[in-house]
Amino acid sequence: MNxxxxxxxxxxxxxxxxxxxxxxxxxxxxxxxxxxxxDPDFGTHPAIVDAALKAMQSGLTHYAPSRGMPDLLTAxxxxxxRDEGVSYxxxxxxxxxxxxxxxxxxxxxxxxxxxxxxxxxxxxWATHSNMAIMLKGNVIRVPAPAxxxxxxxxxxxxxxxxxxxRVIVLNYPSNPTGAYPTREYLQNxxxxxxxxxxxxxxxxxxxxxxxxxxxxxxxxxxxAKELTLIVNSLSKSYAMTGWRVGxxxxxxxxxxxxxxxxxxxxxxxxxFIQKAAAFALTDPETQNVTVSMRAAYARRRQLVMRxxxxxxxxxxxxxxxxxxxxxxxxLRQLKMSSVEICERLLEQEGVGLVPGSAFGDQGEGFVRMxxxxxxxDVEAGFRKIIAWAERQL
Ligand SMILES: Cc1ncc(COP(=O)(O)O)c(C=O)c1O
Numbered sequence: 264m265n266x267x268x269x270x271x272x273x274x275x276x277x278x279x280x281x282x283x284x285x286x287x288x289x290x291x292x293x294x295x296x297x298x299x300x301x302d303p304d305f306g307t308h309p310a311i312v313d314a315a316l317k318a319m320q321s322g323l324t325h326y327a328p329s330r331g332m333p334d335l336l337t338a339x340x341x342x343x344x345r346d347e348g349v350s351y352x353x354x355x356x357x358x359x360x361x362x363x364x365x366x367x368x369x370x371x372x373x374x375x376x377x378x379x380x381x382x383x384x385x386x387x388w389a390t391h392s393n394m395a396i397m398l399k400g401n402v403i404r405v406p407a408p409a410x411x412x413x414x415x416x417x418x419x420x421x422x423x424x425x426x427x428x429r430v431i432v433l434n435y436p437s438n439p440t441g442a443y444p445t446r447e448y449l450q451n452x453x454x455x456x457x458x459x460x461x462x463x464x465x466x467x468x469x470x471x472x473x474x475x476x477x478x479x480x481x482x483x484x485x486x487a488k489e490l491t492l493i494v495n496s497l498s499k500s501y502a503m504t505g506w507r508v509g510x511x512x513x514x515x516x517x518x519x520x521x522x523x524x525x526x527x528x529x530x531x532x533x534x535f536i537q538k539a540a541a542f543a544l545t546d547p548e549t550q551n552v553t554v555s556m557r558a559a560y561a562r563r564r565q566l567v568m569r570x571x572x573x574x575x576x577x578x579x580x581x582x583x584x585x586x587x588x589x590x591x592x593x594l595r596q597l598k599m600s601s602v603e604i605c606e607r608l609l610e611q612e613g614v615g616l617v618p619g620s621a622f623g624d625q626g627e628g629f630v631r632m633x634x635x636x637x638x639x640d641v642e643a644g645f646r647k648i649i650a651w652a653e654r655q656l
Contacts, residue, residue: 269397270397272396273393275393275621277618277621278389278602278618278620278621280602281605281618282299285297285299285615295613295615296640296643297636297640298616298636298641299617300615300633300635301438301635302504302635303499303502303556303588303635304636305502305559307501307502307503307505308501308502308549308552310542310546310549311539311549314538314539314542314543315538315539317538318538318539319535324534324535325534326530326531326534327531327533327534327537329522329530329531330518331357331358331359331510331532331537332534333353334538335540335544336359338541339359340353341545343512346470346471347467347470347482347483348483349482349488351512355515355518356513356514356515356518357510357511357512358513358521359532359537359540360511361508361532362496362498363466363468363498363509364394365509366495366510367464368394371398371464372521373513373518373520373524374429374430374492374517375395375430377399377400379427379428380400380402380425380427380428380429381395381403381430381432382405382420382428382430382431383395383404384404384407384413384434384437385405385407386407386437386439386440386625387407387438387622387623388438388439391466392404395432400430403423403428404623404624405420405423406624409591409625409629413437413442413591413625417451420455421455428459428461429461430461431456431461431463431464432465433463434466435467435478436469436472436473436478436584436586438469438587439589439619439626440584440589441469441584441585442584442586443473443478443585443586449479449481449484453484453486453487453490453491462491463487463490463491464491464492465480465482465491467480467481467494467495468496468509469587470500471499471553472586472587472588473557473586474557474564474583474584478586480493491513492517493511494509494511495509495512496509497509497540497543499588500553500556501549501553502552507536508536560634563638564590564634566638567583567632567641567645570642570645574649577596578596578597578652578653579592579594579649579652580592580594580595580596589631589634590632590634591631591632592629592631593628594629595628595629597655600618600627601618601627604616605630607651608647611651612648612650612651613647616630616631616632617630617631617633618631619631632645632648
């Protein structure tokens with residue numbers, strides 16, 4: 264069979280095996296503490312659901328403009344100014360997409376040529392490199408080890424640079440570590456990108472979930488807009504993962520390409536979804552969704568930190584995440600692979616986690632524990648992880 268050989272370069276078997284096992288155990292009626300999830304454990308605000316229903320009832324059930332409906336484009340531009348302090352023209356610098364993943368896809372499609380080098384920190388969400396590989400880019404992983412706070416050093420960026428490097432991919436706050444760099448670091452990275460004529464694709468889907476100072480938007484520097492592509496969505500910030508709506512904000516020439524990529528792949532995002540998204544972004548009441556979810560994650564983050572102090576287990580090193588809703592637990596002392604740790608915790612304790620190696624080599628020996636679960640599950644799951652680790656030699 265003549266198949267697309269690029270897919271042979273995408274390795275995900277071990278992680279898929281863990282997910283398949285979780286699905287099978289759930290189907291068999293086994294009770295699990297599901298801390299592998301990347302989906303808010305909150306419902307979408309009923310007023311957003313109403314906005315979609317009203318839009319459907321009013322007849323918005325046909326094609327919509329591929330770029331996005333004007334009121335949503337304007338709402339996105341307003342959000343970018345209000346929350347990130349950056350200004351984008353809704354008519355030419357924004358594209359409405361089918362979630363953040365599609366914004367990332369159209370971003371890379373628009374700028375990448377076959378064989379271009381793409382620099383991607385390790386660890387990070389697997390799609391960042393998988394997508395670049397599918398588009399025939401050459402992925403170079405830039406080590407962002409725990410010892411460096413999961414942020415690549417400038418030495419590492421320099422070392423990874425080749426004459427074919429075209430793109431840097433960032434994701435802050437990071438999935439899986441929650442880490443994000445200082446404003447000064449980002450400024451320096453921009454100077455680096457500018458000096459080497461590189462694009463920065465910045466995935467900011469967790470941008471409104473942070474526990475200290477607000478993370479800086481990658482385009483929020485003088486001259487940065489010209490080389491930055493912002494990927495974002497309503498999935499994590501408004502608990503709308505199933506709605507599949509997000510956006511790309513970038514220079515107009517990039518958006519012109521991204522529009523072609525979108526038009527020729529999905530046509531448009533459903534108009535009633537777009538109406539609901541515009542409502543979510545602008546209604547004063549629905550802004551509380553993000554605020555209250557952030558407060559709940561902050562509470563669970565504190566809960567885990569408190570438990571970690573109480574239980575004093577030196578086999579599980581716990582660093583409080585700066586943002587997003589994951590703990591990246593360091594179990595390297597057990598000298599087991601992440602996959603083995605996850606398999607055993609699943610079989611022996613009924614706790615679902617994601618192996619750190621799914622995010623790159625630097626994640627080996629770590630596990631990702633989500634706090635997008637009830638306080639009870641977070642506490643029960645974390646206690647089980649510690650008890651299990653204590654029993655290992
Ligand atoms: C870092 C990161 N970017 C993008 C996405 C995809 O977001 P969306 O659901 O909006 O496509 C995810 C989902 O888990 C993610 O973790």
